[in-house]
Amino acid sequence: MAASTALAAAMPPHFSPSRGASEAGVPKKSTISLVAPSARHRRRPARVIRVFRSICRTLPIFTPKCKIPSVACSAFASPLAGTDSGRRHRDLVTGTLFGCRKGRVSFSIQEDPRCLPSLFVEFSLQTHVLLREMSTGMLRIALECGKNGGKAASSSSRTLLEEPMWALFCNGKRSGYGVRREATVEDLGVMETLRAVSMGAGVMPAKAEGEEDIAYVRAAFDHVIASKDTEILYMLSPEDGSGPDLTIFFIRL
Template sequence: MGEPRPRISAASTDDSFSTQTSSTPPLAQPPPRHPVSLVQPSQKKKTKVKVFRVFRSVFRSFPIITPVCKIPVLPTGLPDGHRGSSGSKVTGTLFGYRKGRVSFSMQENPRCLPSLVVELAMQTNVLQKELSAGMVRIALECEKKADKAERVRLVEEPVWTMYCNGKKNGYAVKREATEEDLNVMEVLKAVSMGAGVLPGNSDADGPDAEIAYMRAHFDRVVGSRDSETLYMLSPEGNNGPELSIFLVRI
């Protein structure tokens, strides 16, 4: 038996990350688990941050000189319809059973292990309908802790209040990547951008279960320690759905 291949369709279709469902025999077995060959994300960025902190500590010892002119502060956000890249590019994948909760995975690239997996407070089929309308804004909010020393990195926050297009949906939860999450990322390792379905676990979700997915490049813009934004980058000339994910600590 050959390995299951993802069926890929354009992200600009009406049902943004779904394709025509194929029937499966009632006694079909769960798809085989693929050996995980994903690698750890690179540590280059962390090294640069450490070097920057060393230089910053050195320059803090210098006398303060008032500049003749002031450099304007660049805005942390980007306007609607953003298509360019002003931050680091990452791979983002939305996936889940059609009647189950959708998850979002962030990777440095498709060959790396996920650096973030968040289970969103929304069913996959509901998000598909929202994306078919053309524009989706997901906001994930969490509260600041009183003690700054205990404040973790923004992407390490465990629980988020989720809003989709201004409506509160419930609570999103950060989790460690499960075996099924890693199996999905492994199957999609060769996919840099696209949408389709994968065979699901028939024992868990019925014989006709399929996992819908949508994968794209995202521009990750860090506004501050308490705010990050992920803007989905569409291919040139593609009028597909617009998706932005805002992570905010307030």
């Protein structure tokens, strides 16, 4: 997968953030009962904690003389475990992919279905294309952005999910862009309608003639922060394994 080098340029003229589900018949004046996410989903770790982590990483690692057999614990090893797993931060979040059948896909991350989105990204990927790729049983979405070259100093304090735009790849194919934006009233109306849904896929019927249905996929995601430039969302499938294998990567190169 090639790194995106053109993200510093202006967004292509044919792609501009849409109003999300504005054509979906969600009442603009609907009552929104979603609550704000907790502080841990809204701000970065305190500076003292970040400095402490940096100091810990500079300490030498001593190898003990007595070796513990690794075979005994290999059966319990997590697929996410690695040599640097102690540095990874993991969290469980709710992710939702949705969009009008003839429109573009939007992706939201919530602390849980009752909270306001902590991240909202609009893809230039069409909804029917996403559903077609997902029907294969495996879906890999990669969102890549650059470090802005000379602007690195000004963006050094920006977290990966605070980047404004990413190059979008769907199953290895370049599929346009992903743009971070604020959720509209219509988007929040969709989240409110799905408030009681923790996992599932389906179609929200249009509420008026001439409006479009909204297809959605919602699931719990294991959010892994591997480093300041890599974050991964693994979709947790049902126990019977009937769900698709979906992973979303956020990468800064």
